[in-house]
Amino acid sequence: MWLLLRRSRETRYVPGVGGGSGFVETELSSMSSLTEKDRPIVQLLLNTGTCPRCILRFCCVGSQTVYRHPYKDLMKDLKDFLKNNQEKEDMVCFDVVDPPCKRIRLEDTEEGPDDVKHNGTLQQIPSVNDENTAMENSAVEVCNVCLGILQEFCEVDFVKKVCQKVNSADYQFTSFVFSVSLPPQLSVRERAAWLLVKQEMGKLGLSLAKDDIVQLKEAYKWIIHPQLSEELGVPADGKSLFEVSVVFAHPETDEECHFLATACPDCFKPAKNKQSVFTRMAVIKALEKIKEEDFLKHFPCPPCSPKNLCVALEIQCNNGAVFVAGRYNKYSRNLPQTPWIIDGERKLESSVEELISEHLMAAFKADSFNFSSSGREDVDVRTLGNGRPFAIELVNPRRIHFTAEEMKGLQQTINNSSDKIKVRDLQLVTREAIGRMKEGEEEKTKTYSALIWTDKAIQKEDIAFLDDIKELKLDQKTPLRVLHRRPLAVRCRIIHTMKSEYIDEHHFRLHLKTQAGTYIKEFVHGDFGRTKPNVGSLLNSTADILELDVESVDVDWPPALDN
Amino acid sequence: MAAVRGGAERYFTRWYKPDVKGRPCEDFCVLQHSNRICVITLAEAHPLLQTGKTITSINYQISANCSRLQNKVSGKSKRGAQFLTELAPLCRISSSDGEEYTIYSCIRGRLIEVNENILSNPAILQEKPSTEGYIAVVLPKFEESKSITQGLLTQKEYEEVLLKRLNSSS
Numbered sequence: 001m002w003l004l005l006r007r008s009r010e011t012r013y014v015p016g017v018g019g020g021s022g023f024v025e026t027e028l029s030s031m032s033s034l035t036e037k038d039r040p041i042v043q044l045l046l047n048t049g050t051c052p053r054c055i056l057r058f059c060c061v062g063s064q065t066v067y068r069h070p071y072k073d074l075m076k077d078l079k080d081f082l083k084n085n086q087e088k089e090d091m092v093c094f095d096v097v098d099p100p101c102k103r104i105r106l107e108d109t110e111e112g113p114d115d116v117k118h119n120g121t122l123q124q125i126p127s128v129n130d131e132n133t134a135m136e137n138s139a140v141e142v143c144n145v146c147l148g149i150l151q152e153f154c155e156v157d158f159v160k161k162v163c164q165k166v167n168s169a170d171y172q173f174t175s176f177v178f179s180v181s182l183p184p185q186l187s188v189r190e191r192a193a194w195l196l197v198k199q200e201m202g203k204l205g206l207s208l209a210k211d212d213i214v215q216l217k218e219a220y221k222w223i224i225h226p227q228l229s230e231e232l233g234v235p236a237d238g239k240s241l242f243e244v245s246v247v248f249a250h251p252e253t254d255e256e257c258h259f260l261a262t263a264c265p266d267c268f269k270p271a272k273n274k275q276s277v278f279t280r281m282a283v284i285k286a287l288e289k290i291k292e293e294d295f296l297k298h299f300p301c302p303p304c305s306p307k308n309l310c311v312a313l314e315i316q317c318n319n320g321a322v323f324v325a326g327r328y329n330k331y332s333r334n335l336p337q338t339p340w341i342i343d344g345e346r347k348l349e350s351s352v353e354e355l356i357s358e359h360l361m362a363a364f365k366a367d368s369f370n371f372s373s374s375g376r377e378d379v380d381v382r383t384l385g386n387g388r389p390f391a392i393e394l395v396n397p398r399r400i401h402f403t404a405e406e407m408k409g410l411q412q413t414i415n416n417s418s419d420k421i422k423v424r425d426l427q428l429v430t431r432e433a434i435g436r437m438k439e440g441e442e443e444k445t446k447t448y449s450a451l452i453w454t455d456k457a458i459q460k461e462d463i464a465f466l467d468d469i470k471e472l473k474l475d476q477k478t479p480l481r482v483l484h485r486r487p488l489a490v491r492c493r494i495i496h497t498m499k500s501e502y503i504d505e506h507h508f509r510l511h512l513k514t515q516a517g518t519y520i521k522e523f524v525h526g527d528f529g530r531t532k533p534n535v536g537s538l539l540n541s542t543a544d545i546l547e548l549d550v551e552s553v554d555v556d557w558p559p560a561l562d563n
Numbered sequence: 564m565a566a567v568r569g570g571a572e573r574y575f576t577r578w579y580k581p582d583v584k585g586r587p588c589e590d591f592c593v594l595q596h597s598n599r600i601c602v603i604t605l606a607e608a609h610p611l612l613q614t615g616k617t618i619t620s621i622n623y624q625i626s627a628n629c630s631r632l633q634n635k636v637s638g639k640s641k642r643g644a645q646f647l648t649e650l651a652p653l654c655r656i657s658s659s660d661g662e663e664y665t666i667y668s669c670i671r672g673r674l675i676e677v678n679e680n681i682l683s684n685p686a687i688l689q690e691k692p693s694t695e696g697y698i699a700v701v702l703p704k705f706e707e708s709k710s711i712t713q714g715l716l717t718q719k720e721y722e723e724v725l726l727k728r729l730n731s732s733s
Contacts, residue, residue: 477676480571480596480600480602480700481574481596481598481600482598483598483600483675483700483702484596484598484599484600484702485598485639486639487636487637487638487639487641488636488641488675488676525571526571526694526695527571528571528602528678528694528695528697529678529680529687529691529694529695529697542694544573
């Protein structure tokens with residue numbers, strides 16, 4: 001017994017894992033959060049195949065640093081913590097030769113045949129006389145609660161694997177958010193473990209609320225974030241636009257959730273696209289509904305130890321979208337806004353959006369783009385003046401940092417590549433850009449120049465009156481040329497001002513400033529009388545539009561730059 | 564015969580249906596847009612467009628239960644539209660000489676709108692039958708948009724019909 005006491009004193013003075021000074025407090029510091037009442041829980045969970053970190057979670061240990069201690073050290077400290085108690089008992093009943101082994105052996109026989117667990121590894125029973133062997137557990141059994149997430153997947157090898165994937169994907173980023181998708185059966189096992197612990201604590205007259213337990217995902221992030229951060233050289237930030245995501249799966253236990261479908265059928269909607277009905281959300285919902293007795297009927301408590309670890313199915317990287325805005329001019333009367341393709345056949349070469357986006361996609365190395373603008377013009381209409389505001393969303397860009405100089409350079413590249421369009425004020429903006437586009441389309445005035453032909457011969461004086469008409473109200477039915485794809489409606493629109501320019505007996509130019517959403521061509525030719533009044537009715541003639549140009553889009557966004 | 568073509572009609576193809584229901588010279592012209600929308604109009608040879616005819620009334624109530632004026636469409640697909648077959652009547656027009664003419668759809672499709680302007684101003688029906696004096700707008704089914712013209716004549720074929728009439732009468 002004297003030997004026992006001495007040995008225990010020696011262990012006390014072994015320097016702790018925190019690089020401690022060898023004082024009592026440091027050595028026991030990783031388990032210093034644990035108290036007497038935790039002992040039966042720790043013992044129970046350790047015996048049933050739960051890993052040290054999950055044990056700490058169920059003992060509601062909230063200190064992040066403890067979880068970061070190496071696995072081996074945590075295991076050792078836990079066992080020492082337990083031994084502590086046993087020694088005290090030794091001292092009291094010193095005539096018992098091997099009390100700790102005996103106690104554990106008893107619990108072991110309750111579970112299965114002898115000392116071989118179903119994962120094939122020999123359970124090393126920590127005995128007081130045999131500490132060293134206990135520490136050299138060759139096979140680490142997979143935790144029956146976290147299935148290895150807080151074990152293998154906290155190790156440096158996995159961190160390196162993730163970082164390798166990130167680095168090879170060649171993204172530009174200044175921070176990261178690490179998101180993890182866990183297999184649904186983890187929630188089921190967590191529930192079983194909680195019920196087990198709750199029951200044990202009940203014997204001591206104590207309660208354990210589900211919310212007091214440290215969440216698995218949270219503990220995982222405590223451990224892995226600092227490691228990822230160090231390896232990648234940037235901080236972890238919940239708001240980061242750069243996302244590294246890992247999907248974990250554990251096929252071995254996938255069917256464990258199935259009993260929930262019989263117990264709570266309404267939680268599980270029919271599967272779409274051959275995906276599993278047992279989604280994480282559905283499983284969690286079912287667990288909330290199911291009664292404790294029903295749960296225990298269908299699921300082993302404690303959960304059984306699995307043979308294998310989880311697998312990391314996918315490690316993916318994704319960058320949040322960047323937005324580029326500017327204004328474009330269109331000089332071609334043969335260029336559509338978006339690609340014109342019918343039945344797989346391209347009707348007109350290229351488009352405004354392709355000519356602008358092509359170079360941006362290449363520079364930002366994005367997966368795809370979404371183009372929007374403050375309204376648009378027909379194929380045969382030019383856009384002059386300051387141009388029309390546009391915004392492009394670049395999806396999953398690899399490069400995100402561009403200086404003002406680089407943006408100017410990009411602008412030049414686009415302008416040099418085609419004489420059909422020109423861009424100006426090209427700049428990086430935020431997501432609010434899209435809202436601005438809509439605003440510009442629906443609320444802001446536009447000015448146009450139309451070349452008009454009249455059937456009746458006219459003189460200068462005949463069209464002069466147009467200049468005096470202010471705030472002319474139009475009623476425009478949906479033009480026939482778009483009626484196949486738009487609802488039938490009548491739009492009231494206002495022509496604010498007009499200015500005529502006589503050319504000859506059958507031609508004149510009309511400059512107009514109109515409300516957003518006015519159909520100019522229909523105002524000129526009348527669209528079978530469905531736009532009233534129209535130039536024809538005003539002149540008491542038949543009028544036709546030969547050419548139309550957009551002179552200005554009266555939006556002061558995006559901010560003008562020194563181009 | 565070629566009336567002045569304004570910008571409104573630039574993208575339309577003209578199709579004709581002569582002597583509808585066997586009634587001589589009651590010809591109609593269907594203007595078909597490249598987007599498949601059709602405008603039903605009177606052809607130049609129609610009696611109502613001949614000199615001396617005065618229109619006394621235009622009535623879109625074609626039966627006790629059906630008025631084309633009550634046609635209401637909603638949404639892009641024009642739900643709620645009255646469905647027309649080739650010989651569905653659109654309206655009935657009376658002239659001062661006691662004659663009554665029925666205007667027929669000539670094509671299958673959904674009735675989008677009838678021209679209410681001619682109710683308030685019947686003169687435009689005669690002055691500008693191919694534009695402001697149109698009768699109705701019809702949207703054929705997508706699948707039928709090519710086949711609807713099978714029962715109609717092209718401009719050239721119609722001109723031959725007109726020529727035949729001229730020769731037979733002389």
